[in-house]
Structures are given as C-alpha cells and as structure tokens.
Amino acid sequence: MDIAFALYPGMTLLDMTGPHEVLAHVPGVDCHYIAARTGPLACDTGFQVTATAAFADVPRPDVIVVPGSGEFARVLEDETELVDWLAAAHPSATWTTSVCTGSTLLAKAGILTGRAATTHWGARDLLGELGAEVSTDRVVVDGDVITAAGVSAGIDMGLTLAARLWGEETARAIQLFIEYAPEPPFTPVGAEDAGPEMVEALDRILSGA
Template identity: 45%
Template sequence: MINRRTFSLAALTGLLAAPHVRAAETQDKATAAQPDDDVHTMTEFPAEWQGAEEIVLLGYPGMTALDLVGPQYMFASLWGAKVKVVAKTLDPLPTDTGLTILPDVTFDQAVAAPDVICAPGAVSGTLAAMQDSETIDFLADRGAKARYVTSVCTGSLLLGKAGLVEGYRVTSHWFTRPLMTEFGAIPVDARVVRDRNRITGAGVTAGIDFGLALVGEMRDETYAQSVQLIAEYAPEPPFNAGTPETAPPMVTKMMRDMFAGLPDRIRALARQ
C-alpha cells in the first residue's frame, strides 16, 4: 500500500534514478544522444543520503499532537532512519486536541543511545509529565547518550526537568520561554535554536521548521529542500498574529490572562 512516506521516498528516488535509467537505456543504442551535463550530474546517488539513524519521539498523555507529528513527518522522510514513538506503555495516547497516537515501543524497549530524542510539549499534559519520575528518568538517561537532544514548544520544560538544558541556549513556546531560566537555561527568542547538540523549536508549528532543519543537518540542503517541496511547505498564514509582537494587543492580553497561573506552577515544579 502506498502511503505519504512511501510516496515521498519514491518521488525522491525517482528524481535521482530516472535520469540514470534513461541514460543507461540510451547508451545501449548506437544512435543515442549523450545526456547534457545537468542531467549527468544526477545519475549518481549521493551516498550520504542514506542513513541508519535511530530517532525517538517521546509520547505521553495530553501532549500536543502537532508538536510530535510535525517533526515526525520530517524525520520519516530520512532514508534509512527508524522513527519510533516511545511511551511508558503501549496504550493509546490521547492528545490535547483529541487525536489518539499509538506508541511503537515502551521506555524499556527503546534504543539505548538514540541519534535523536525529541520531547513534544503541551500545557496540562506537560505539567503532568514533569511530575512523572519514569518519564523524566527516561529522558535524562537517553538524553545523556543521544547525538541530538531536542524539543518542540513546552517540551523544553521536560528537557529542563530532566537536567538536559542547564547552560544551554534554548527556545520554547513564547509564553514559557522566559521560564527556562528556572532550569539554568538561556532563553532565546527564535523559532529554532541550536546550541551544540541541543536543538529546540518554539511553539507548536515550529516543530516543522525544527524537523526540516535537522533533516538538512543529517543529510544535506538539497535533500531537505526536496522534502520541503514534497510537503509543499510554504506557509502563508491568513493572519499576522503568530507572535505576541504581531498579534493585536487585545488578543495577546487575552492569551496571557488565560494562562496567568501557569508560570507559578512551572516554577514550583522546577524547584522540586
């Protein structure tokens, strides 16, 4: 059965392989014309485009679905990579939007030293996960061994609770970004922030940017551009209200008031 990932990989393969096949067919004919230079450069498959990464996405009840699904889409486009959603159990995970996600493996079954570990965020779901010792212990253990330690949105709070961002520059959702100092991190107002092997994405949709950036890191720019094109990722939001600075002041105030009690809860959890 053809799914989106199969189509994406097949499209990339076809992009590279088709000129090679055509060239091979024409070279068998005495009257074949030689391919031009631009076509000939595509006849060799770049060896660095094939990998064997082990990528672990943390799953927990109440997480924000897009925090996980956005980067998962990008990671699933990496040739040869194994992308797994890991959770305490294999029970279905309800997300904060009502979408249910099925984990692939449990904490005990997850690879010991992943190439990438990624923590998605949420609000109440993240606060609960911060108080779950098994979840935090798992993050701390795998994060200490991972090639890349990453998060999306308030997933950075989980990294902080696991002791993985002290002394690192990080981003988070705009509302919780200043609170990263509670974990010894250095908050940065940017959509994607990299400090050594810590790569963090800002709120929710920034997980797509973060995931695509890491695809470019683990392959190359052309590979990442191909994935972006297949995804037709060319955002043109209908409203310019995606940050506190661009949203109408009334809207920004309303959202800040809605989560007015959240900072104190996070500070309390950080100090436990």
C-alpha cells in the same frame, strides 16, 4: 537511524507530527513511538496516539524528539519516567530535540542547563527558571540540542535537523515534498507584537469564557 518520538498523555499532536512528517520518509530512518508504557494515550485535544514501545525498549536512540503540551505544568510534575529516560538517553544521542514546551522537559532532565533554548512564549519564564538561557528565536541550535518555539515551529525544527543529518540539499527536497511554504491568512504575530488585548482574547478562548 533510530529516531525516538517521546509520547505522553496530554502532549500536543502537531508537536510530534510536524517533525515526524519531515523525518520519517527518509530511507534508513526507523521511527519509535515510546512512552512509559505501550498502548493508546490521549493528546491535549483528545486525539489518541499509540505508543508501540516503552522507554526501556529504546535506551540509545540516535535522535530524540520531545513534543510539548498545553498542560505543561502538570506534565512536568507527572512525567518523571520520561524525564529520567531523557537524562539517561541524551548523552549517547547524536541529537536531542524538542518542540514547544517540550524544552521544559529537557530542562528538567538537566539537558539545557546553561544552554540557549526556545519554547512557546507562554513558557519562557518557566524555561529560564529551569536553567536554560531563553531565546525568542523560532529554532535554536546549541551543541547537540535543537529546540523549537510553539507548535508549528516543529516543522522548522525538523527541517533544521534534516539539514544537519543529511545535508541542505536533502532538507530542501523534503521541504518541497511536504510543500512547506507558509502563507498564513493573517499577518504573523509574535508574542512581542500581539499586545495584551490579543493575549487576553486567547485566554478567554482557551478557558471557554
């Protein structure tokens, strides 16, 4: 089984490595790390990853995984080669998936038109403008497309995908293997519960103010 992880400058590392850790250990899986061109590229935190193949080298993967980015507005404008590859590769893929704002790239490729999909809470309006039926769920399955909400939801997406590829027993075994049993130090807060003060504090932290 060929799983293509689409890489691009400014992507969010955990969006890729979360589902990768879930999927890559299963026998028979071949992971491909593809981008517009091979070589190193910097994530949105500066961490570097390496693309080992170009989009043209992997035209028909079985599974597509598209990470998001904290720079998603710029990425939508810049990553035209990725969008074109998604539009071409999706029809033959068994599953097309995204994490966080990666769903906006799927939407720009025309894959989410009229489909239910989720994304990071900060990109919901944009996702709707691009033609998707926006959901606030953590993971959304619509036909042969699976989308996940922000960053850490990529692990949930990977397990959801694993259950559909190999059955629930295998997915549960993978969950045990990666010891995925979240106990966050603070009460989980969604965008609907955060309140304007927390959102403003987040903006200040991210802007360095």
